[in-house]
Amino acid sequence: MTNQQTIEGIPQTEKGHVKDRLKKFMGVQRKDATLAKAYMIVSFVSLLLGALLGLVQGLNRAGLFELPYWFNYYQVLTSHGLLLVLIFTSFFMIGYFYAGISNTLDGLSNGVRKLGWSAFWTKIAGALLAVSQVLIGEATVLYTFYPPMAASVWFYLGLTLIVLGIWQSCFGVFISAAKWRKANKGQRLPILAFFAVGGFVLLFFSSLFVAAEVLFMIIPWTLGWVETINVMVARTLFWAFGHTLVNIWYLTAVSAWYVITPKIIDGPRFSDTLTRVVVVLLVVLNIPGGFHHQIVDPGISEPIKYMHVYMSLVIGFPSLMTAYAMFYIFEKSGRKKGAKGLFGWFKKLPWKDARFLALFIAMASFIVGGAGGIAQTMHQLNQVVHNSLWVVGHFHVTLGMTAAMTFFGVSYWLIPHISGRQLTPKMNRFAWWTTIVWAIGISIMSLVMHYVGLLGAPRRTAFTEYMGNATASSWDPYLLLIAGGATIMTIGIIMQVYTVFHLMFRAPKGEEEFPIGEAEEGNAIKLPYWTERWSVWILLMWATIAMAYVVPLVEMMINGAPGSPPQRTW
Amino acid sequence: MHRYEKIWLTVSSVLIIGFTLIVGYQAFAMDLGPPSDMETIDPQKVDSTAPFDEPGITQIGDKEYEVVMTLQAFSFTPRDLEFPEGSTVHFIMTSKDVVHGMQIAGTNFNAMITPGHVTRMTQTFDEAGDFLVICNEFCGTGHEMMSTEINIR
């Protein structure tokens, strides 16, 4: 890039300033903004479609809404899962981090932007292919597609395209970071880009597992090249990916907490070094957590399961650090504004600012979600709640509140920022109410799901009376409450999607800030460089993966069960 | 590092290690570990492999029973089981097709029944009642119909 050479030799502090002006001249950002906008449109359209399907599920389970035979409950649920877990979240993540990288690493290079677009279209093609198979009833296998249920091969090819798209988006991030580092020798990567690298490293390496499952096991098997499949190996590979995916959305949300919140509440960022340590820990420790989805599976011995309880609980460590960091920045910003006493800072927080409120509720709900997660990772409790509605309640708190609400909070400034528009006070108020409505709806639905799950109500189950059994009918009042919560949530999502499109196409033209907090350490001292050694972190990550997976996978392959032929039970 | 930071990090570590130790104690000292059977079976030959060639109930002692059960889309074999109050029942289960779950609502009985694996679990029924047994893993379009009862008299 030419601006790099122009500003050679200008002192540190001025350098940033000159770069800012140059960026505007070059207009690089506009093209990057278009890319980010495309990702956001797809993300929020999927959210709307997914939410409408969610409403259908909530109503159906309560016996209020009957589905036609050509679009049954499990087709709806497969689509809900795919749209929300795979599409809404990943398109948001790419849009947000690409915008962030463009902002903090002096714009995307032409090559990276092209990669971003090619990732976009590859993922769209994959998503359309996969969802089309669900719609025509050839892939009613839910988003977890556990073998030996076998969908049409087109479904798996669709998933393959999605993964190929994901890989392109990962390379775009890695290339951008490497370029910047070369041009800024010895300096730490700007913090938002550091989070991006962490997120995409996890995304890249965890998707290798699902790619192995789909390409080397499922596709040859659905095509009839091999007769049977090893069910346990497939499940294990899936969860190495599936579990990590959820934590990637969490890492994306956390990046906004650490980097964006301080600027919005006018306080310093938490220690730059410790923030990076949290990212590194989340990356290094994450992938083994997949086993906590298999605590009651046969074919995995008890000592191995026990080791994984520990490996799952350890992921709690960086999260507990995050809790500390958030209180720390709240308190600092409160003190700066003259707050007194132990809790005086609480009143000084900008409660009327939707950008803040959404993030705050997201953080608060992670205390609930995190506690529930710790509970269900423990063997005996897991056995009580496994596959019950408790679990659905749990991941609507963690995904729907913690992750999605953070994404909503980010959208209130990111969408106007990339659209050359402004968040007006009026829209801020509307966004504020959106946050409240969504929080109320999802709290009702999730809390009731936790409770009725403890009573034994199963997840992934269409409306049923279980032949009039009394235990089953005692769940009915709760299922009605769930339908009520689902209705309020759907109103919240409609308001949210309206907000996004209003901010993108209708709001008054202007400039909305991309709020990035200043490091607490300031820019004066030169910070140590060891946090930037990604090759070391990736090696450590593989070491934990090896510890977690080599023994059980080898056991499953060598002493594993005889395989299963493809089955179609829908 | 600040003093509070150190306190918090210590508390966090103690919490995590504490939970791990509790789980370990329950699993290994109290024998409350999750179902983790390593026994395998050819899922295509369930009907001709003992003991699943003859699913059913056998009384093996005073108020002690053994149930050999197959799960298949969308039923349990045998179904509608009946035992006297206070019975201890040993279940031996496998799947003939896809992944199923077996849960007895109102108890801690909850297991994945995967094709190729044999799962053994024991449950004592101390109270009379009609216990609902359901499949709690999606197994196809009749999944919500896959249920039966255990009647304790």
Ligand code: HEM
């Ligand atoms: C209006 C909004 C929403 C409503 C009403 C809703 C409702 C539901 C319901 C009732 C289920 C349970 C179905 C069952 O187990 O039988 C479900 C499952 C699920 N939802 Fe949502 N949901 C909404 C938004 C979201 C969001 C925003 C996410 C994630 C970002 C999400 C992720 C999931 C996932 C992963 C499942 C599990 C799918 C499966 O078991 O295969 N949902 N949802």
Ligand SMILES: [Cu+2]
């Ligand atoms: Cu997980």
Ligand SMILES: [Cu+2]
């Ligand atoms: Cu089932």
